[in-house]
Amino acid sequence: xxxxxxxxxTAVRALRRATLGRSLRANVRWAVRAVGWGSIVYLVFWAVVxxxxxxxxxxxxxxxxxxxxxxxxxxxxxxxxxxxxxxxARTQVTPLWLDRRDLTHLAAGAARAATVLAWPAxxxxxxxxVSGLVVGGxxxxxxxxxxxxxxxxxxxxxxxxxxxxxxxxxxxxxxxxRDAIAWTIALAGAVxxxxxxGCTAAGVTGCSLAAGAPAAAALGALTPAxxxxxxxxxxxxxxxxxxxxxxxxxxxLPPVVMRQSELLAxxxxxxxxxGLSAITASAPDPGARFAEARARDALRGRRSxxxxxxxxxxxxxxxxxxAFAWLALVRAWRGSPLALLALPPLVVGVALTTGxxxxxxxxxxxxxxxxxxxAAVLHPGRAGWEGFSVDGRARTxxxxxxxxxxxxxxxxxxxxxxxxxxxxxxTEGWLxxxxxxxxxALVDTIGARAADPRALGxxxxxxxxxxxxxxxxxxxxxxxxxxxxxxxxxWLLLAWVxxxxxxxxx
Amino acid sequence: xxxxxxxAAPLLEARDLRVTLGGVVILDGLELTLEAGAAVWxxxxxxxxxxxxxxxxxxxxxxxxxxxxxxxxxxxQAARAQLxxxxxxxPLYEDxxxxxxxxxxxxxxxxxxxxxxxLAWCERFGLSDRxxxxxxxxxxxxxxxxxxxxxxxxAPPLLLLDEPFNALDAxxxxxxxxxxxxxxxxxxxVLVSGHQADLAARWPGSHRRLQAGHWAGxx
Numbered sequence: 194x195x196x197x198x199x200x201x202x203t204a205v206r207a208l209r210r211a212t213l214g215r216s217l218r219a220n221v222r223w224a225v226r227a228v229g230w231g232s233i234v235y236l237v238f239w240a241v242v243x244x245x246x247x248x249x250x251x252x253x254x255x256x257x258x259x260x261x262x263x264x265x266x267x268x269x270x271x272x273x274x275x276x277x278x279x280x281x282a283r284t285q286v287t288p289l290w291l292d293r294r295d296l297t298h299l300a301a302g303a304a305r306a307a308t309v310l311a312w313p314a315x316x317x318x319x320x321x322x323v324s325g326l327v328v329g330g331x332x333x334x335x336x337x338x339x340x341x342x343x344x345x346x347x348x349x350x351x352x353x354x355x356x357x358x359x360x361x362x363x364x365x366x367x368x369x370x371r372d373a374i375a376w377t378i379a380l381a382g383a384v385x386x387x388x389x390x391g392c393t394a395a396g397v398t399g400c401s402l403a404a405g406a407p408a409a410a411a412l413g414a415l416t417p418a419x420x421x422x423x424x425x426x427x428x429x430x431x432x433x434x435x436x437x438x439x440x441x442x443x444x445x446l447p448p449v450v451m452r453q454s455e456l457l458a459x460x461x462x463x464x465x466x467x468g469l470s471a472i473t474a475s476a477p478d479p480g481a482r483f484a485e486a487r488a489r490d491a492l493r494g495r496r497s498x499x500x501x502x503x504x505x506x507x508x509x510x511x512x513x514x515x516a517f518a519w520l521a522l523v524r525a526w527r528g529s530p531l532a533l534l535a536l537p538p539l540v541v542g543v544a545l546t547t548g549x550x551x552x553x554x555x556x557x558x559x560x561x562x563x564x565x566x567x568a569a570v571l572h573p574g575r576a577g578w579e580g581f582s583v584d585g586r587a588r589t590x591x592x593x594x595x596x597x598x599x600x601x602x603x604x605x606x607x608x609x610x611x612x613x614x615x616x617x618x619x620t621e622g623w624l625x626x627x628x629x630x631x632x633x634a635l636v637d638t639i640g641a642r643a644a645d646p647r648a649l650g651x652x653x654x655x656x657x658x659x660x661x662x663x664x665x666x667x668x669x670x671x672x673x674x675x676x677x678x679x680x681x682x683x684w685l686l687l688a689w690v691x692x693x694x695x696x697x698x699x
Numbered sequence: 700x701x702x703x704x705x706x707a708a709p710l711l712e713a714r715d716l717r718v719t720l721g722g723v724v725i726l727d728g729l730e731l732t733l734e735a736g737a738a739v740w741x742x743x744x745x746x747x748x749x750x751x752x753x754x755x756x757x758x759x760x761x762x763x764x765x766x767x768x769x770x771x772x773x774x775x776q777a778a779r780a781q782l783x784x785x786x787x788x789x790p791l792y793e794d795x796x797x798x799x800x801x802x803x804x805x806x807x808x809x810x811x812x813x814x815x816x817x818l819a820w821c822e823r824f825g826l827s828d829r830x831x832x833x834x835x836x837x838x839x840x841x842x843x844x845x846x847x848x849x850x851x852x853x854a855p856p857l858l859l860l861d862e863p864f865n866a867l868d869a870x871x872x873x874x875x876x877x878x879x880x881x882x883x884x885x886x887x888x889v890l891v892s893g894h895q896a897d898l899a900a901r902w903p904g905s906h907r908r909l910q911a912g913h914w915a916g917x918x
Contacts, residue, residue, distance in 0.1 A: 201780070204806035208792070211803065215794040297851075301757045303780035303809030445775045447760040496722040689749040 201304035209312050225536040250422065258383075259340045263414055267401060268390040268434035270408035274354065275379070275386035281361040282379035285370045286492060287447075288362045289313040290454040300451065306443040308462040310450070314440060317359045325355030329411070336413040343415030346420025349410060353427045360431065364438055366449050374434065376604035456488045463488070464587075483527070513584050517591035531569050538600060539563055544607030544625055557663035557680070561630055562656035564600065569652035571595045572640055585641075585695035593633050593688055600629035624681055631684030632659045708770030709734050710781070710857045710888040711756060714765035718748075718755050723866065725751045726762070727912045733857070733890060738883040738904025741892040747909040749817025749892040750787065753859045756890070757784040780809050781856040787865060789846030790833040791810055797821070797845050798830030808853025814896050820878070824848055840866040851878055858882060860891045864898055878900060 243319035254262065289310050291300055299309045329351030361379070363392070366374040389405035392398075402409045407427065410420035463485050491498035525533060543560040572590055604622045611618055635655035640646025662683040666676035711733040718726040720777045724907070733739065737744050741749050755762040758774030772779035791800060805817035821830060824844040834842055843866045850858060858879070879889045879904040893899065899906065908915035 200811070201807050201809035204803055204809075207845070208795075208807070211799065212792050212794050291896055296759060297784070297786055297846075298804050299843040301759060301779055301782065301784045302804075303776070305776055316893070446758075448774070451759050452761050470792055486807060491721060494721055498721045563910060569865045581888050 201302055202308040205299060205302075205304045206311075207309045213312070224262050238628075247673040248334055248338065251335060251343055254339055254652045263340060263412065264393055264398075264401075267409045267414055268386065268410050269392045270412065271405035273387040274408060275382040277358055278361065278379040278382040281358050281367060282365050282372065282375040283370045284365045285449075285458070286362075287366040287449045287453050288317040288359045290450060290457040292458045293455060295452075296454055300446055300454075305441065307441050310440065310443065317363075318356060321359055323353040325352030328355075330619045332413075340413060342413035343417050344411060344420070345417055346415075346424045347411040349415075349421070349424035350407060350427060352440040353424065353431050354407065356428075357431050357434070360434055363440070364434075367447055369449075374437075419633075422642045445586040451479050453492055456492045459488045460485060460492075475594050504631040507516055513587035514594070515589045518595055521571050521591060521595055524574055525571050528570070536567060536570060536599075537603070540567055540603035541606050541610065544600075544603045544622055557628065557660045558656075560625060561632060561663075562653070564596070564625070564629045564632040565636055565652040565656035565659060567599065568592065568596045568629070568636040568655070569640070569647045571599070571633075572636060572646045574646055586692055589634070589637050589692050592637050593692065595631050596633035597626060600625050621677065624677055627681040627684035627688075628659065630688035632656060634688040635659050637691055637695075659687075708767065710737070711890070712767045713756060713764065716752075716755060716762040716766060718749075718751050718760055719763070725912055726755065728764070729912075730906075731756075733888040733889050735856070735886045735888060736883050737888045738879060738902070739888075740899050740902040740904065740906045741805055741890060741909060742894070742899060742906060743892075743915070746911075748912045749909055750861050750906055753784060753861050753890065753892065756820035756861055757782060760782070767798055773868040778873055781855055782859060783808065783850040783853050783855045785846050785850045785861065785863055787862040788839075789842065793834055796831050796833055796836065797826060797841075800834075801830070801849055804849045805852045806856060808849075809831065810855075812911075813853045815821060815852075817849050820848035820851045821845065823874055823878075838866075840868060840871070843867060844863055846865065847875060849881070854882070854887070856887050858887065858891075860887045860889070862892050862894070864895055872898060874907075876903075879903075888918065896909050 199240070228236075235585050290313060291309070295309065304307075326348070328351070329347040332351065333343075333345050333349035334343060336347070357378075361372075361375045365375045368375075375434055385404045385406075389408070392400035392404060393524065402414055406423055408416065408417075409415050410423050413420075415423070463481050466481065487498050490496075525536075540563070543563045571592065573592060596608070604625050607622060608618045635658050636652055639651050639655055643651050645651070663676065664682040666680055706725060709732050711731065711734045713729060713731040716729040716731070716897075717724070718728055729752065741752070743749055751760065754760045756766055756768075756773060758768075758778060759767070765775035768778035771781065795803065801817040802814040805814035818830075821827060821844070824847070826844055826848065829837060829841060834845075836843065842862070847860070847863055850860070860879075863875060867875065874896065877903050879891065883889050883904060889904070891902075
């Protein structure tokens, strides 16, 4: 059998029509079933009413304020545009990608690359176009009421600029971030933004408006005729650039699309799941963060996509406690770099300032919260024990040992810093150890019942609860010399009870 | 049925093929030529680079070196029209029925009657009564059969199949083995990866072994 000319392209178009049409109909059906036509009409009605009411409630700004706003809004908007252009010019990630099904059936098929990439191109352009229309439309409605000037050109300018950005990103990705045209446009935008800012600072309005013409037109600072002429110029430029990019004539799929598609599809799936978790308030997948980091590393061709930069040696002896301690350290090390960097200065900072000011109960709140956060960062988590029974006591002990040793080290470090600064050692410093252990015990207890032991709610609640003994003693005006040891014993008791009563997890 | 390529050039020619991912060398300087009628069973341990090799040959992975399919550079439209790759777990469109897959994806092969040939293969694999089912209602083996039926129906000169026998029952495995032998006999070329020793023993063509990105036994 010989290849039939154009048959593959026709089949790809038919496939897209069938799958997208059904997907759209399924989504509409879901929306109607979940919300109902009546509710949709009701919501749309109120959305329109609220939008009209919000529009009518806009009061024109006083002339001096309107003038000042216009003066600084133009360089501000120009700077945002320049940054967006520079970001687009330096990108090496393609905005057009195929999912696994398309890669398997279409990318290795006989259809033209242009036909295969037609839907991804729409998928990249459509949200940009809609966002541009919405923001442009909003500007066209709000600016006249707020500043007393028409800004109708924004309806054309914003969608055009919004379409220009994915176009530049596509060109940049094809040239691995070295596309001459994309960089020329981005640098022109940067120079214009700097000129606009300079002219505004110097008070030369004409120069500012000329250099920042797109932003000025979108904000109604130019005459409507000038604004529309500029918008038409931008449309012609964008169309010419799109034509020059030659997506419609593409025969072979660019290597960047082939290399990055699967990873971009994976990242999109992770983002969708995260969004769904947020909407339904369900537990996020604790492994998603690592999968996302790995996919991003792979996208940039980094070796860390295949193996960690640091391989911890799991201790051969020491049993479950030391194994859990190692697991916690490894998770903390491979977790958020920001959390890891913040950990030592935070704990030392807390150690330096403990009990310096305020009543005893209030003074315990900040270190209590900080140590609970530290305990959450160092939590061994659920990895490694899901699906089989483990000794909860060993896990809790490992957690307390880590937090305890970190707190002890920080207390000693804080005393060294105090000595270097010529300050007396903090007598309350020793309170940090029981406080840290109490906070860790509470994080461990609450975390065992939460979906994610490191979640914000877990350590926030633990931080508040751990300060309760100190707060109560402070509230009853118990002398600090008595209250401090009492609170310390309460925290130690809490930690001990947690270790003794730690459940077995399955 | 006679499979026809573009002429005198080998159906597949890879010269000094090298694939590096994140600084890790997966394939290192491989040479491979498949003439019309070749049927090669690709074997090797897990992680040897079999899947990467098949993907690179199909033009789905950027690689160094030269890969030509019927004389056209891998990844070009001309090359893509000459081959079909079936991965070990072929993803399907969840909103298309099995029959629609066979018809639409068969036509994407770009050959006349490819859709009816794909449907004929569905019948041969025992999928006739499942053609109006969505993929979610098909077992893993049935999904694999569907993906294979689409590829075989397209009858491209070059077939690249990644562990196609994994989820198949014995009858389907035998049918596939016979179909691949027929394909090679009709002037096509087949490169199949697999681990099944019994099927490898019945394989009608030659065997190549990949080891850590090199051909086993090669310097």
